[in-house]
Amino acid sequence: MTRAALLACDWGTTNLRTWTLDAGGAVLASRDFELGVSRLQPGEAAARFQSEVRPALDALALPAVLCGMIGSNLGWTVAPYLDCPASVDDLARGLVSPPSAEGWVRIAPGVRGEGLAGASDVMRGEETQLFGWLALNPDRRQGRHIVCHPGTHAKWMVVEDGRLIHFVTAMTGELFAVLRQHSILKSDAAPDDPVAFAEGLAAAGDGGALAARLFTARARVVGRGKSAETTPSYLSGLLIGAETASVPPLLGVGPRTQVAVLGDAGLCALYSEALQHQGLACEIFDGEAAAVAGLSALFRKATGQ
Amino acid sequence: MTRAALLACDWGTTNLRTWTLDAGGAVLASRDFELGVSRLQPGEAAARFQSEVRPALDALALPAVLCGMIGSNLGWTVAPYLDCPASVDDLARGLVSPPSAEGWVRIAPGVRGEGLAGASDVMRGEETQLFGWLALNPDRRQGRHIVCHPGTHAKWMVVEDGRLIHFVTAMTGELFAVLRQHSILKSDAAPDDPVAFAEGLAAAGDGGALAARLFTARARVVGRGKSAETTPSYLSGLLIGAETASVPPLLGVGPRTQVAVLGDAGLCALYSEALQHQGLACEIFDGEAAAVAGLSALFRKATGQ
Numbered sequence: 001m002t003r004a005a006l007l008a009c010d011w012g013t014t015n016l017r018t019w020t021l022d023a024g025g026a027v028l029a030s031r032d033f034e035l036g037v038s039r040l041q042p043g044e045a046a047a048r049f050q051s052e053v054r055p056a057l058d059a060l061a062l063p064a065v066l067c068g069m070i071g072s073n074l075g076w077t078v079a080p081y082l083d084c085p086a087s088v089d090d091l092a093r094g095l096v097s098p099p100s101a102e103g104w105v106r107i108a109p110g111v112r113g114e115g116l117a118g119a120s121d122v123m124r125g126e127e128t129q130l131f132g133w134l135a136l137n138p139d140r141r142q143g144r145h146i147v148c149h150p151g152t153h154a155k156w157m158v159v160e161d162g163r164l165i166h167f168v169t170a171m172t173g174e175l176f177a178v179l180r181q182h183s184i185l186k187s188d189a190a191p192d193d194p195v196a197f198a199e200g201l202a203a204a205g206d207g208g209a210l211a212a213r214l215f216t217a218r219a220r221v222v223g224r225g226k227s228a229e230t231t232p233s234y235l236s237g238l239l240i241g242a243e244t245a246s247v248p249p250l251l252g253v254g255p256r257t258q259v260a261v262l263g264d265a266g267l268c269a270l271y272s273e274a275l276q277h278q279g280l281a282c283e284i285f286d287g288e289a290a291a292v293a294g295l296s297a298l299f300r301k302a303t304g305q
Numbered sequence: 306m307t308r309a310a311l312l313a314c315d316w317g318t319t320n321l322r323t324w325t326l327d328a329g330g331a332v333l334a335s336r337d338f339e340l341g342v343s344r345l346q347p348g349e350a351a352a353r354f355q356s357e358v359r360p361a362l363d364a365l366a367l368p369a370v371l372c373g374m375i376g377s378n379l380g381w382t383v384a385p386y387l388d389c390p391a392s393v394d395d396l397a398r399g400l401v402s403p404p405s406a407e408g409w410v411r412i413a414p415g416v417r418g419e420g421l422a423g424a425s426d427v428m429r430g431e432e433t434q435l436f437g438w439l440a441l442n443p444d445r446r447q448g449r450h451i452v453c454h455p456g457t458h459a460k461w462m463v464v465e466d467g468r469l470i471h472f473v474t475a476m477t478g479e480l481f482a483v484l485r486q487h488s489i490l491k492s493d494a495a496p497d498d499p500v501a502f503a504e505g506l507a508a509a510g511d512g513g514a515l516a517a518r519l520f521t522a523r524a525r526v527v528g529r530g531k532s533a534e535t536t537p538s539y540l541s542g543l544l545i546g547a548e549t550a551s552v553p554p555l556l557g558v559g560p561r562t563q564v565a566v567l568g569d570a571g572l573c574a575l576y577s578e579a580l581q582h583q584g585l586a587c588e589i590f591d592g593e594a595a596a597v598a599g600l601s602a603l604f605r606k607a608t609g610q
Contacts (some may be wrong), residue, residue, distance in 0.1 A: 081528070112528050117508035119521035120528030153489075154522060169524070170516040171488070178483045183476070184458075203422035209551035210515040211475040211544065215458060216424035219474070223386070223417050223425030240515065246514035 004028055007054070007062040008295035011070035012125055013038050013152075017291070020059060025296035031057060037069040045076035046100035060103075065302070067108035068125035071096065081112035081122060085163040088131040088294075091280055092301035093119075113167050116250070121169050126155045129287055132294025133262055134162055137285075140260070146253055147260045148275075149287065150240075150267045152177070156247050168250055172243045180232055185217050189229040196230035197270070200237020201277045207246030213238060225260045236270065244274040255279050263287035312359070312367040313600035317430055318343050318457075322596070325364060330601035336362060337426035342374040351380035351405035357542045368409040370600045372608070373430035373491050376401065385426060386417035386517040390468040393436040397606035411607055413600075418472050421555070428438075428512065431460045434592055437599025438567055440465055442590075445565070447584055451558055451581075452565045454592070455545075455572045457482070461481035461552050473555055477548045485537055490522050494534040501577070504544020512551030518543060549579040560584050568592035 005023040009016060011303035014036035020029045033053060038046065054060050071079030079096040094109035094240075108128050117119030126149045134141055141162045149155040158166040180187050187285045191197070203216050216236050253259065259275055259282040261268045268284040275282045299305075314321060319341035325334045338358060340459050341491040342466070345353065359365050378386035384401040399414035400418040420426030431454045439446055446467045454460040457478035463471040484490050508521050522540050525531045531568075558564065564587040565582055571587045580587045604610075 048358070115521055115524050115528070116514070116518055117510065117521050119508065119525040121520065121524045122528045154516075156535055167518050168514075169520040170514070171519045171523075172516045175516055175519070178487045182483045182487050182550070183479055203424065205422065206513070207515075208513045209421070209473075209475070209548075209555060210512075211459075211472050211480055211548050212552055212555065213421055214475040214476045215426065216420055216422050218476075219420050220424040221428045223420070223427045243514075243516050246519055250514055250517065256359045 002026070002028060004059065004062055006296065006299050007057065007064040008292055008299075009064060009066040009070075010068050010125055010291045011066050011075070012036055012068040012127070012294070017055065017288075018053065018264035019292050019295075020057060020062070020190060021201070025293065029057070029294060032115050034046070037072065037075045040075070040122055045070065046098065049076075049105075050102050052144035054287045060119055062297035063299065063303075065095070065106050065108065065299045067291075067295060067298075071107040071110060071124055074109060079107045079109040081110045084111060084113035084167070085160075085165040086111050086127065087163045088134070088297055089301065091127060092298050095298060095302050098277065106298070108298060110169075111158050111164060112271065113164075114141045116168060121167060123155055123169065126157070128294035128298065129262060129290040130157055130159065130164060130294070131297060132292065133260070135293045135297045145260060146248070146251060146257055147262055148271060149262050150271045151263060154243060156251055158251055161233060161275035166251070168247055169180060170243045170247055172239050178237060179199060179214070185214070185231055185235055187231045188289060189230060189232050191236045193230045193233035195243055196226075196233035197273075200234040200239075201241040201274055203234075203244055204238050204241025205272060207242035209278035211244050213242065237274070241277065244271065248278070248280065253280065257281075260285055262290055307331070307333060309364065309367055311601065311604050312362065312364045312369040313597055313604075314369060314371040314372050314375075315373050315430055315433070315596045315600070317341055317373040318584075321358065322593075323358065323362060323363060323600065324597050324598065325367070326597065326598075326601055330598065331430065332597060334362070342377065344378045345380070354381075354410075355407050366408055368414065368604065368608075370400070370411050370597070371605045372413040372433035372600060372603075376415060376429055381412060384412045384414040386415045389416060389472070390416035390465075390470040390506065391416050391432065392468045393439070393602055394606065396432060396436060397603050400603060400607050411603070416469060416472075418469075420474060422463045425442060425470060428460055428472065428474065431462070432469060433599035433603065434567060434595040435462055435469060435599070435601060437595035437597065438565070438590055439464070441442050441596045442597060442601045445479070451553070451556060451562055452564060452567055453576060453587075455566065455568050455576045458547060460554055463556055471556070473552055475548045475552055477544050479578070481541060481544050484519070484540060490519070490536055490540055492533060492536045496537035496541045498538035501538035502542035505539040506546040506579055507542075508539070509543050509550055510548025513548035515547050518547065542579070545575055545579045546582065549583050551575065552587065555585070558585065563588060565590055567595055
């Protein structure tokens with residue numbers, strides 16, 4: 001049996017995802033815990049990691065590398081943001097050893113960049129996936145690349161010669177969730193209607209006047225007799241369509257740029273359809289593999305392996 | 306004592322607003338009831354109007370004209386939408402006599418227009434305020450005018466020679482409410498900080514890439530150390546700014562067009578600041594007076610007075 005060498009954790013707001021890796025970075029086992037940072041009481045991260053997570057994984061003594069919101073003021077300890085431009089070496093140098101940890105534990109810093117409108121922009125977790133993606137795709141370590149990580153807070157990242165130089169966050173997933181649950185557009189129906197999704201993509205136009213375009217999701221039901229069951233799919237198409245129409249131009253993405261879409265397979269497929277609707281080429285990459293590769297790379301760099 | 310001649314009601318989703326008017330349309334008394342359409346059980350509108358509203362107003366036998374969501378399938382009875390273009394005479398001809406009414410009761414129809422992206426757009430209640438505004442401002446009955454009615458679902462209406470020819474709805478107020486209550490931007494603080502509001506207006510830019518601009522409300526706190534207490538004001542400025550930047554161009558509004566802002570005084574003042582930020586001239590009008598004048602005009606036309 002291959003010996004476990006690292007406990008890799010992506011500890012986000014909602015969930016804690018863990019992978020036990022061998023010395024070569026291959027996954028021996030993986031498990032998710034419903035123990036996101038939003039469910040932690042202040043100060044209890046260390047104890048719950050030691051008393052719940054490690055025993056459940058039979059990983060009491062393994063070195064552990066953690067990324068995500070666990071490094072925020074809501075998590076275990078604050079791993080201060082690195083400023084753009086940031087490389088994987090910068091990230092490894094910024095690893096923080098949290099208080100009250102048993103054994104070797106390190107938390108990855110987030111990254112801060114210059115955002116829209118003079119606000120800064122921030123991420124925690126996606127940077128580790130990005131550097132894992134670069135580790136898995138050596139041909140992307142030179143030149144300029146655009147990486148889109150869809151999700152609650154979608155990240156659009158610009159990489160140049162292996163460094164994250166700029167990024168923009170779009171609250172598309174969160175808008176979808178709050179509108180679907182709490183607004184006049186609320187519906188329990190699954191967003192699984194491809195025709196209504198495509199209708200939403202078309203209605204997104206150039207992504208401008210979004211508050212007005214959103215009302216078309218209501219008006220098409222009340223005024224045109226479309227089924228309210230199709231509203232979530234239409235809303236999904238409208239929001240992803242508006243994002244893919246309006247964010248790439250902010251990053252200087254033209255019709256010849258290929259976008260790397262990195263993340264959950266189902267969500268990546270929706271973004272791929274939306275990007276193609278915009279005439280943009282894209283390629284899909286697995287976010288989980290990238291997270292594992294990124295955490296593994298940080299461990300190797302931190303331990304000089 | 307002047308004799309009451311009409312019970313005028315704007316019966317919306319959240320509240321029922323009532324005014325007792327004399328024969329000349331002057332307000333003798335007014336009262337609001339927390340009896341919006343969303344709080345009615347199916348089929349009980351007639352009984353509650355007769356047993357609660359009329360007695361409380363000492364208006365058992367008064368003729369009544371109602372507008373708003375009470376004419377929807379969630380209200381008393383459906384008053385079918387009129388299609389644009391629509392005049393006050395069309396609206397009067399479309400009044401519906403609801404079932405089980407005691408005495409003379411009429412419900413105003415809503416209006417349906419061609420919306421964005423091939424969806425239709427709909428309104429119920431704002432049309433009555435619009436025609437009341439025209440009744441109070443005879444100089445606007447000729448020519449082309451743009452009227453903005455801010456609110457949960459803001460309406461931007463194009464009037465030509467006294468007829469409502471086109472309109473666009475923006476869900477700005479609802480976006481503000483759901484984001485403030487249910488998203489990562491949630492806050493109990495009052496949206497009363499003029500500096501943060503102006504900062505939000507500036508961050509709205511041309512109103513495009515809204516999902517990305519919204520994240521600046523988070524990033525300015527986490528990444529730039531701004532007080533989270535100012536988030537609601539910033540969010541209000543960002544959303545109203547995005548609307549006033551992006552919707553007027555859809556209606557062909559240029560820098561020389563004056564926008565009439567019709568509604569609640571506090572909200573109208575925020576829209577006025579936002580429109581001025583866009584370089585657009587505007588004038589504020591009282592929405593309540595317009596509602597009263599509109600309901601009164603419908604009564605006169607329906608009864609041949």
